[in-house]
Amino acid sequence: MFGSLDRILEETAMRYASDDSQAAYLFQCGNEELFAVCLDRSGAGLPRSSCTQGWVLRQEFQLSVQKPVPAAIAPEPILRGIVLRGYYIWRGGYSGQPKGTSQ
Numbered sequence: 001m002f003g004s005l006d007r008i009l010e011e012t013a014m015r016y017a018s019d020d021s022q023a024a025y026l027f028q029c030g031n032e033e034l035f036a037v038c039l040d041r042s043g044a045g046l047p048r049s050s051c052t053q054g055w056v057l058r059q060e061f062q063l064s065v066q067k068p069v070p071a072a073i074a075p076e077p078i079l080r081g082i083v084l085r086g087y088y089i090w091r092g093g094y095s096g097q098p099k100g101t102s103q
Contacts, residue, residue: 024063024068024078027055035071037063037078038087045086 027036027043030053036046043055061070063082069075072092081088 021062021064021067024061024082025057026059026061028058029053029055034089034091035073036087036089037069037071037082039063039082046089047087050089 005049007033008024011054022039023041024037025041025043027038027046028034029036029051032051032053034051035041035058036050036055041057041060043057046055048054061067061077063069064077065076065079067075069078071092077090
């Protein structure tokens, strides 16, 4: 099972390693330091149990390994989370300033 997961993650990384970016959406849980990214502008796939206040769309951006994320996080964990669950959630800051890739 882990071999196939590793293969999927590697294929996804390769797909995003080129400049094939796609629209992604940054959400914030109310005024908390809880953030999420998904590929659906409505955020319908984000778990409500993680944010009872409701997810607020903060910004649309282009997601790829080569492009910066408009939050204090690198794109790689976001990409992995989207592949595995369709979204990625984390606690941390939103500076409005892009965070570059480790690539």
